[in-house]
Amino acid sequence: MTDQEIDDILQTAAGSPREVSAQLLERIAGSIAPSLRPVQPFPPNWVLSGALGLIAGAVALLGAARAGFQGFEALGLLSRVLILSALALFIWVAARRAVDEWTPGSRRRLSTGGLVAAFSVAVAIVFALLFDDYRTESFFAAGLTCLSTGVLHAVPAALIGWWVLRRGCALDSVSAGLAVGALAGLAGLAVLELHCANFEALHVLVWHTLVVPVSAAFGALIGWALRPTAR
Protein backbone atom coordinates (compact mmCIF):
# COMPACT_ATOMS: atom_id res chain seq x y z
CA MET A 1 0.00 0.00 0.00
CA THR A 2 1.50 3.37 -1.06
CA ASP A 3 1.51 6.67 0.84
CA GLN A 4 -0.81 8.12 -1.80
CA GLU A 5 -3.38 5.35 -1.19
CA ILE A 6 -3.23 5.95 2.56
CA ASP A 7 -3.61 9.69 1.88
CA ASP A 8 -6.73 9.07 -0.21
CA ILE A 9 -8.27 6.82 2.45
CA LEU A 10 -7.63 9.44 5.15
CA GLN A 11 -9.04 12.26 3.01
CA THR A 12 -12.19 10.25 2.32
CA ALA A 13 -12.58 9.38 5.98
CA ALA A 14 -12.06 13.01 7.02
CA GLY A 15 -14.83 14.15 4.69
CA SER A 16 -16.02 17.74 4.61
CA PRO A 17 -15.86 20.04 7.67
CA ARG A 18 -18.57 19.33 10.21
CA GLU A 19 -21.57 21.57 10.62
CA VAL A 20 -21.54 23.44 13.92
CA SER A 21 -24.94 24.55 15.13
CA ALA A 22 -25.78 28.19 14.47
CA GLN A 23 -26.92 28.49 18.09
CA LEU A 24 -23.50 27.47 19.37
CA LEU A 25 -21.74 29.95 17.04
CA GLU A 26 -24.14 32.65 18.18
CA ARG A 27 -23.49 31.76 21.83
CA ILE A 28 -19.72 31.99 21.29
CA ALA A 29 -19.98 35.33 19.50
CA GLY A 30 -22.35 36.55 22.22
CA SER A 31 -19.94 35.57 24.99
CA ILE A 32 -17.03 37.56 23.54
CA ALA A 33 -19.01 40.59 22.34
CA PRO A 34 -19.26 42.41 25.73
CA SER A 35 -15.47 42.44 26.19
CA LEU A 36 -14.55 43.13 22.57
CA ARG A 37 -12.25 46.15 22.67
CA PRO A 38 -9.26 47.09 20.52
CA VAL A 39 -6.04 45.50 21.77
CA GLN A 40 -2.40 46.36 21.16
CA PRO A 41 -0.66 43.36 19.50
CA PHE A 42 2.26 41.80 21.37
CA PRO A 43 5.54 43.61 20.47
CA PRO A 44 7.81 41.92 17.87
CA ASN A 45 10.05 39.12 19.09
CA TRP A 46 13.27 41.14 18.65
CA VAL A 47 11.96 43.98 20.85
CA LEU A 48 11.07 41.67 23.73
CA SER A 49 14.23 39.56 23.28
CA GLY A 50 16.30 42.75 23.30
CA ALA A 51 14.59 43.92 26.48
CA LEU A 52 15.20 40.56 28.17
CA GLY A 53 18.83 40.55 27.03
CA LEU A 54 19.35 44.04 28.42
CA ILE A 55 17.77 43.00 31.72
CA ALA A 56 20.08 39.99 31.98
CA GLY A 57 23.08 42.20 31.17
CA ALA A 58 22.03 44.85 33.68
CA VAL A 59 21.55 42.25 36.43
CA ALA A 60 25.02 40.81 35.68
CA LEU A 61 26.68 44.24 35.77
CA LEU A 62 24.86 45.43 38.91
CA GLY A 63 25.54 42.14 40.68
CA ALA A 64 29.23 42.28 39.81
CA ALA A 65 29.42 45.97 40.73
CA ARG A 66 28.11 45.11 44.18
CA ALA A 67 30.33 42.02 44.64
CA GLY A 68 33.42 43.28 42.78
CA PHE A 69 34.99 42.73 39.35
CA GLN A 70 37.91 40.59 40.60
CA GLY A 71 37.25 37.78 38.14
CA PHE A 72 37.08 40.05 35.11
CA GLU A 73 40.27 41.87 36.15
CA ALA A 74 42.19 38.59 36.58
CA LEU A 75 41.14 37.15 33.20
CA GLY A 76 43.32 37.56 30.10
CA LEU A 77 42.04 39.45 27.05
CA LEU A 78 41.26 36.31 25.01
CA SER A 79 39.37 34.72 27.92
CA ARG A 80 37.41 37.93 28.51
CA VAL A 81 36.37 38.16 24.85
CA LEU A 82 35.53 34.47 24.50
CA ILE A 83 33.56 34.10 27.73
CA LEU A 84 31.60 37.36 27.45
CA SER A 85 30.77 36.94 23.75
CA ALA A 86 29.66 33.34 24.34
CA LEU A 87 27.48 34.47 27.26
CA ALA A 88 26.00 37.32 25.21
CA LEU A 89 25.12 34.87 22.42
CA PHE A 90 23.55 32.35 24.82
CA ILE A 91 21.57 35.12 26.57
CA TRP A 92 20.21 36.30 23.20
CA VAL A 93 19.17 32.75 22.20
CA ALA A 94 17.60 32.11 25.63
CA ALA A 95 15.74 35.44 25.49
CA ARG A 96 14.30 34.59 22.07
CA ARG A 97 13.18 31.20 23.34
CA ALA A 98 11.55 32.76 26.42
CA VAL A 99 9.57 35.12 24.15
CA ASP A 100 8.61 32.17 21.91
CA GLU A 101 7.33 30.30 24.96
CA TRP A 102 5.01 33.23 25.69
CA THR A 103 3.76 33.45 22.08
CA PRO A 104 1.43 30.67 20.84
CA GLY A 105 2.27 29.13 17.47
CA SER A 106 5.95 30.16 17.46
CA ARG A 107 8.55 28.31 15.44
CA ARG A 108 10.80 25.81 17.35
CA ARG A 109 13.84 23.95 16.12
CA LEU A 110 14.83 22.40 19.45
CA SER A 111 12.89 21.69 22.64
CA THR A 112 13.51 24.07 25.55
CA GLY A 113 14.95 21.20 27.61
CA GLY A 114 17.32 20.41 24.74
CA LEU A 115 18.31 24.07 24.58
CA VAL A 116 19.15 24.16 28.31
CA ALA A 117 21.29 21.02 27.88
CA ALA A 118 23.00 22.62 24.86
CA PHE A 119 23.75 25.80 26.87
CA SER A 120 25.23 23.76 29.73
CA VAL A 121 27.44 21.69 27.41
CA ALA A 122 28.54 24.74 25.38
CA VAL A 123 29.43 26.70 28.55
CA ALA A 124 31.36 23.69 29.87
CA ILE A 125 33.28 23.41 26.57
CA VAL A 126 34.25 27.11 26.66
CA PHE A 127 35.49 26.72 30.26
CA ALA A 128 37.34 23.49 29.46
CA LEU A 129 39.16 25.26 26.62
CA LEU A 130 40.17 28.26 28.73
CA PHE A 131 40.99 26.85 32.18
CA ASP A 132 43.65 24.19 32.72
CA ASP A 133 44.51 24.40 36.43
CA TYR A 134 43.19 21.06 37.73
CA ARG A 135 44.25 21.52 41.38
CA THR A 136 41.34 21.66 43.82
CA GLU A 137 41.14 23.53 47.13
CA SER A 138 37.94 23.66 49.18
CA PHE A 139 36.03 22.30 46.20
CA PHE A 140 32.64 22.04 47.91
CA ALA A 141 32.78 25.12 50.16
CA ALA A 142 33.91 27.49 47.41
CA GLY A 143 31.68 25.78 44.86
CA LEU A 144 28.51 26.02 46.92
CA THR A 145 29.20 29.70 47.59
CA CYS A 146 29.51 30.37 43.86
CA LEU A 147 26.43 28.27 43.00
CA SER A 148 24.27 30.07 45.56
CA THR A 149 25.60 33.49 44.44
CA GLY A 150 24.76 32.67 40.82
CA VAL A 151 21.29 31.31 41.58
CA LEU A 152 20.47 34.23 43.92
CA HIS A 153 21.37 36.72 41.18
CA ALA A 154 19.18 34.74 38.78
CA VAL A 155 16.11 35.50 40.94
CA PRO A 156 15.80 39.24 40.10
CA ALA A 157 16.56 38.52 36.43
CA ALA A 158 13.76 35.93 36.36
CA LEU A 159 11.27 38.19 38.16
CA ILE A 160 11.91 41.18 35.89
CA GLY A 161 11.86 38.88 32.83
CA TRP A 162 8.50 37.47 33.89
CA TRP A 163 7.20 41.03 34.38
CA VAL A 164 8.25 41.95 30.82
CA LEU A 165 6.50 38.87 29.42
CA ARG A 166 3.37 39.07 31.59
CA ARG A 167 1.11 40.14 28.67
CA GLY A 168 2.03 36.99 26.76
CA CYS A 169 0.38 33.59 26.87
CA ALA A 170 2.50 30.70 28.14
CA LEU A 171 0.68 27.59 26.90
CA ASP A 172 3.15 25.22 28.54
CA SER A 173 4.02 26.76 31.90
CA VAL A 174 6.76 24.19 32.67
CA SER A 175 8.55 24.90 29.40
CA ALA A 176 8.07 28.65 29.86
CA GLY A 177 9.52 28.44 33.39
CA LEU A 178 12.44 26.42 32.06
CA ALA A 179 13.21 29.07 29.42
CA VAL A 180 13.03 32.03 31.80
CA GLY A 181 15.00 30.07 34.41
CA ALA A 182 17.74 29.33 31.87
CA LEU A 183 17.91 33.00 30.84
CA ALA A 184 18.11 34.08 34.47
CA GLY A 185 20.72 31.37 35.14
CA LEU A 186 22.88 32.79 32.34
CA ALA A 187 22.61 36.23 34.00
CA GLY A 188 23.71 34.61 37.29
CA LEU A 189 26.59 32.89 35.50
CA ALA A 190 27.66 36.23 34.01
CA VAL A 191 27.84 37.67 37.56
CA LEU A 192 30.16 34.81 38.56
CA GLU A 193 32.42 35.27 35.51
CA LEU A 194 32.82 38.96 36.34
CA HIS A 195 33.25 38.42 40.08
CA CYS A 196 34.85 35.03 40.84
CA ALA A 197 38.64 34.95 40.63
CA ASN A 198 38.90 31.22 41.40
CA PHE A 199 40.20 29.82 38.09
CA GLU A 200 40.52 26.16 39.12
CA ALA A 201 39.20 24.24 36.12
CA LEU A 202 37.00 21.84 38.11
CA HIS A 203 35.49 24.68 40.18
CA VAL A 204 34.52 26.66 37.08
CA LEU A 205 33.47 23.58 35.08
CA VAL A 206 31.23 22.13 37.78
CA TRP A 207 29.90 24.92 39.96
CA HIS A 208 29.72 27.82 37.50
CA THR A 209 28.17 25.67 34.77
CA LEU A 210 25.62 24.25 37.24
CA VAL A 211 24.04 27.70 37.74
CA VAL A 212 22.27 27.42 34.35
CA PRO A 213 20.56 24.00 34.74
CA VAL A 214 19.79 24.62 38.44
CA SER A 215 18.09 27.97 37.70
CA ALA A 216 16.25 26.41 34.74
CA ALA A 217 15.06 23.56 36.98
CA PHE A 218 13.77 26.04 39.58
CA GLY A 219 11.96 27.90 36.78
CA ALA A 220 10.39 24.67 35.52
CA LEU A 221 9.34 23.74 39.07
CA ILE A 222 7.63 27.11 39.57
CA GLY A 223 5.97 26.73 36.16
CA TRP A 224 4.75 23.27 37.14
CA ALA A 225 3.32 24.60 40.42
CA LEU A 226 1.55 27.45 38.58
CA ARG A 227 0.15 25.35 35.69
CA PRO A 228 -3.58 25.96 35.13
CA THR A 229 -4.65 22.38 35.89
CA ALA A 230 -2.84 22.51 39.27
CA ARG A 231 -5.22 25.19 40.49
Next chain:
Amino acid sequence: MARYQAGDLTAARCLIDRVSPQLHRFLDAHSATRADTDDTLQETWLRIHRVRHTYRPGEPLLPWIYAIARRVRIDHYRKAMRATVRELPLEDLPDATAAAPAAFGHTEDLEQLLAPLSASQREVLEMLKVAGMSLEEVARATSCSVGSVKQKVHRAYETLRRTMSARELKNNHSGALP
Protein backbone atom coordinates in the same frame (compact mmCIF):
# COMPACT_ATOMS: atom_id res chain seq x y z
CA MET B 1 -7.70 38.66 12.71
CA ALA B 2 -6.19 42.17 12.62
CA ARG B 3 -9.72 43.59 12.44
CA TYR B 4 -10.77 41.37 15.34
CA GLN B 5 -7.84 42.76 17.33
CA ALA B 6 -9.07 46.24 16.42
CA GLY B 7 -12.42 45.44 18.07
CA ASP B 8 -14.53 44.64 14.98
CA LEU B 9 -17.36 42.28 16.01
CA THR B 10 -18.24 41.38 12.40
CA ALA B 11 -14.65 40.21 11.81
CA ALA B 12 -14.76 38.19 15.04
CA ARG B 13 -18.03 36.52 13.97
CA CYS B 14 -16.63 35.79 10.52
CA LEU B 15 -13.53 34.17 12.04
CA ILE B 16 -15.62 32.09 14.45
CA ASP B 17 -17.93 30.92 11.64
CA ARG B 18 -15.02 29.95 9.35
CA VAL B 19 -12.70 28.21 11.80
CA SER B 20 -15.18 26.57 14.20
CA PRO B 21 -16.14 23.56 12.00
CA GLN B 22 -12.56 22.23 11.70
CA LEU B 23 -11.77 23.22 15.27
CA HIS B 24 -14.82 21.30 16.45
CA ARG B 25 -13.60 18.19 14.68
CA PHE B 26 -10.10 18.59 16.15
CA LEU B 27 -11.46 18.98 19.69
CA ASP B 28 -13.81 16.07 19.23
CA ALA B 29 -11.03 13.48 19.28
CA HIS B 30 -10.82 13.41 23.10
CA SER B 31 -14.40 14.28 23.98
CA ALA B 32 -16.96 11.78 25.14
CA THR B 33 -20.05 13.55 23.83
CA ARG B 34 -20.99 16.22 21.36
CA ALA B 35 -22.04 18.51 24.23
CA ASP B 36 -18.57 18.08 25.71
CA THR B 37 -16.98 19.09 22.38
CA ASP B 38 -19.30 22.11 22.14
CA ASP B 39 -18.21 23.22 25.62
CA THR B 40 -14.53 22.78 24.73
CA LEU B 41 -15.03 24.75 21.52
CA GLN B 42 -16.60 27.61 23.45
CA GLU B 43 -13.80 27.48 26.02
CA THR B 44 -11.24 27.59 23.19
CA TRP B 45 -12.79 30.71 21.71
CA LEU B 46 -12.91 32.38 25.12
CA ARG B 47 -9.20 31.61 25.59
CA ILE B 48 -8.44 32.89 22.07
CA HIS B 49 -10.39 36.05 22.90
CA ARG B 50 -8.46 36.58 26.15
CA VAL B 51 -5.05 36.27 24.47
CA ARG B 52 -5.91 37.72 21.05
CA HIS B 53 -3.23 40.39 21.50
CA THR B 54 -0.52 37.67 21.33
CA TYR B 55 -1.25 37.11 17.64
CA ARG B 56 1.16 39.14 15.52
CA PRO B 57 -0.36 40.32 12.20
CA GLY B 58 1.56 38.74 9.32
CA GLU B 59 2.24 35.49 11.15
CA PRO B 60 0.30 32.32 10.12
CA LEU B 61 -3.03 32.30 11.94
CA LEU B 62 -3.97 28.60 12.02
CA PRO B 63 -0.92 27.46 14.05
CA TRP B 64 -1.67 30.20 16.60
CA ILE B 65 -5.32 29.08 16.90
CA TYR B 66 -4.47 25.37 16.99
CA ALA B 67 -1.72 25.85 19.58
CA ILE B 68 -4.32 27.40 21.90
CA ALA B 69 -6.99 24.79 21.02
CA ARG B 70 -4.49 22.01 21.66
CA ARG B 71 -3.75 23.40 25.14
CA VAL B 72 -7.47 23.76 25.95
CA ARG B 73 -7.99 20.17 24.82
CA ILE B 74 -5.14 18.93 27.04
CA ASP B 75 -6.38 20.92 30.07
CA HIS B 76 -9.93 19.71 29.48
CA TYR B 77 -8.77 16.11 29.15
CA ARG B 78 -6.71 16.28 32.38
CA LYS B 79 -9.60 17.81 34.30
CA ALA B 80 -11.93 15.13 32.95
CA MET B 81 -9.47 12.39 33.92
CA ARG B 82 -9.18 13.77 37.45
CA ALA B 83 -12.95 13.94 37.76
CA THR B 84 -13.25 10.37 36.46
CA VAL B 85 -10.77 9.14 39.05
CA ARG B 86 -12.62 10.94 41.87
CA GLU B 87 -16.15 9.96 40.87
CA LEU B 88 -17.73 6.55 41.32
CA PRO B 89 -19.10 4.92 38.17
CA LEU B 90 -22.90 4.96 37.90
CA GLU B 91 -24.01 1.88 36.02
CA ASP B 92 -27.52 3.21 35.37
CA LEU B 93 -26.47 6.30 33.42
CA PRO B 94 -27.12 6.19 29.66
CA ASP B 95 -23.97 5.52 27.64
CA ALA B 96 -23.34 8.91 26.05
CA THR B 97 -20.26 7.75 24.14
CA ALA B 98 -22.21 5.00 22.40
CA ALA B 99 -24.72 7.48 21.04
CA ALA B 100 -22.17 9.99 19.82
CA PRO B 101 -20.79 8.40 16.60
CA ALA B 102 -24.15 8.19 14.88
CA ALA B 103 -24.63 11.92 15.26
CA PHE B 104 -21.05 12.69 14.23
CA GLY B 105 -21.10 11.28 10.69
CA HIS B 106 -17.60 10.78 9.21
CA THR B 107 -15.74 11.02 12.51
CA GLU B 108 -16.22 7.40 13.43
CA ASP B 109 -14.41 6.24 10.28
CA LEU B 110 -11.51 8.58 10.80
CA GLU B 111 -11.36 7.74 14.49
CA GLN B 112 -11.30 4.05 13.66
CA LEU B 113 -8.55 4.54 11.11
CA LEU B 114 -6.41 6.56 13.49
CA ALA B 115 -7.10 4.36 16.54
CA PRO B 116 -3.85 2.31 16.29
CA LEU B 117 -1.74 5.49 16.39
CA SER B 118 -0.27 7.21 19.43
CA ALA B 119 -1.93 10.44 20.62
CA SER B 120 0.81 12.65 19.17
CA GLN B 121 0.75 10.88 15.78
CA ARG B 122 -3.05 11.15 15.67
CA GLU B 123 -2.91 14.85 16.50
CA VAL B 124 -0.40 15.55 13.73
CA LEU B 125 -2.44 13.64 11.13
CA GLU B 126 -5.65 15.40 12.20
CA MET B 127 -4.00 18.78 11.65
CA LEU B 128 -2.53 17.75 8.30
CA LYS B 129 -5.52 15.91 6.85
CA VAL B 130 -8.54 17.50 8.52
CA ALA B 131 -7.37 21.08 9.02
CA GLY B 132 -5.24 21.01 5.86
CA MET B 133 -2.24 22.62 7.56
CA SER B 134 1.32 22.44 6.20
CA LEU B 135 4.18 20.65 8.01
CA GLU B 136 5.58 24.02 9.10
CA GLU B 137 2.20 25.09 10.50
CA VAL B 138 1.75 21.79 12.36
CA ALA B 139 5.24 22.19 13.81
CA ARG B 140 4.33 25.66 15.10
CA ALA B 141 1.00 24.50 16.53
CA THR B 142 2.55 21.55 18.36
CA SER B 143 5.68 23.44 19.53
CA CYS B 144 8.11 21.07 17.87
CA SER B 145 10.43 21.04 14.87
CA VAL B 146 9.41 20.24 11.28
CA GLY B 147 11.75 17.24 11.42
CA SER B 148 9.91 15.88 14.43
CA VAL B 149 6.54 16.31 12.67
CA LYS B 150 7.88 14.52 9.58
CA GLN B 151 9.09 11.67 11.76
CA LYS B 152 5.68 11.35 13.46
CA VAL B 153 3.93 11.32 10.07
CA HIS B 154 6.35 8.72 8.73
CA ARG B 155 5.78 6.44 11.74
CA ALA B 156 2.03 6.99 11.57
CA TYR B 157 1.99 5.97 7.91
CA GLU B 158 4.06 2.88 8.69
CA THR B 159 1.54 1.84 11.36
CA LEU B 160 -1.42 2.61 9.09
CA ARG B 161 0.17 0.66 6.23
CA ARG B 162 0.61 -2.39 8.48
CA THR B 163 -2.91 -2.15 9.87
CA MET B 164 -4.59 -1.61 6.51
CA SER B 165 -2.60 -4.39 4.83
CA ALA B 166 -3.53 -6.80 7.62
CA ARG B 167 -7.18 -5.80 7.31
CA GLU B 168 -7.08 -6.22 3.54
CA LEU B 169 -5.48 -9.66 3.89
CA LYS B 170 -8.16 -10.70 6.40
CA ASN B 171 -10.95 -9.49 4.08
CA ASN B 172 -9.44 -11.41 1.15
CA HIS B 173 -9.23 -14.59 3.20
CA SER B 174 -12.79 -14.36 4.43
CA GLY B 175 -13.94 -13.58 0.84
CA ALA B 176 -12.18 -16.66 -0.53
CA LEU B 177 -13.97 -19.00 1.89
CA PRO B 178 -16.86 -21.02 0.32
